[in-house]
């Protein structure tokens with residue numbers, strides 16, 4: 202349940218008034234904010250508190266995260282010369298605060314910690330568009346006008362994600378999630394030819410260095426991409442609420458686990474409606490080969506924390522014991 206903590210009063214208190222990138226650079230704040238939803242809800246795993254733009258910000262690309270907006274890039278990526286702004290990540294030097302927070306969490310947590318990074322398309326979209334986008338016109342134009350430059354950009358971002366994920370696993374994370382949140386804006390062919398290759402390399406290299414760590418790939422609106430995503434080397438595919446999980450299972454095939462997929466907006470409905478939907482998700486997920494119960498995307502800020510507590514409790518009572526443990 203990404204951003205499960207964001208709607209909590211204790212989150213604002215711990216985070217203070219600085220920017221999110223400042224909060225992310227303070228290991229004791231990151232540790233506290235990561236622990237809060239686990240404490241309150243008793244979830245079976247914790248998602249590390251950070252952001253997908255941390256590696257690009259740490260190598261000095263020039264990106265900030267604006268309150269109420271998200272990532273903003275005053276000088277967007279536009280030509281081959283901008284590749285120089287994406288030097289390799291040295292996690293010990295560039296993001297020591299991430300590693301310290303992961304180590305602190307490893308000591309505090311009694312459930313697995315999920316480390317994460319942004320997928321190549323989603324991180325590139327912020328760098329090329331200059332911020333959040335509705336139609337993703339600039340990045341699509343770049344992908345189709347200069348596929349060689351796109352390839353070089355995607356490969357640089359894959360190297361950054363790989364270095365970051367490996368460092369999080371080495372510091373004590375148990376699993377990784379790649380958020381290619383906005384990949385669903387692409388045609389299946391563009392995803393398969395322009396994004397899947399770098400994603401495959403990312404997961405292949407992770408499988409080589411950390412074979413035991415589950416690899417989750419997530420995106421929104423990816424119904425038509427699920428079969429392609431299942432060929433990425435991920436061991437778990439995140440599914441949003443638009444595709445029922447039994448149908449998603451058909452699309453990803455028998456060897457891959459699924460994650461999801463309660464509609465976050467449903468958590469604003471009366472409890473009996475929510476309970477029916479939770480039961481439906483658990484039912485459709487079936488048994489094999491694994492289901493991580495989750496929302497289909499992040500928690501909406503107006504969500505009542507009490508409803509989320511009831512959701513977690515219901516899943517624990519009705520889900521199949523042991524199947525969902527990472």
Ligand code: 1CP
Nearest residue numbers: 203204205207221249250251252253270271333380382499
């Ligand atoms: O100041 C704040 O509190 C701003 C809100 C916020 C938070 C809590 C942002 C800005 N980032 C984060 C933390 C964050 N980001 C986490 C930590 C775990 C958690 O809170 O549960 C994670 C996993 C992310 C990952 C992330 N950042 C994604 C992928 C996940 C997803 O939701 O699809 C994306 C797309 C971002 C970019 C981003 N950062 C922040 C915002 C508002 C956005 C989205 C902007 C947009 O709509 O394009």
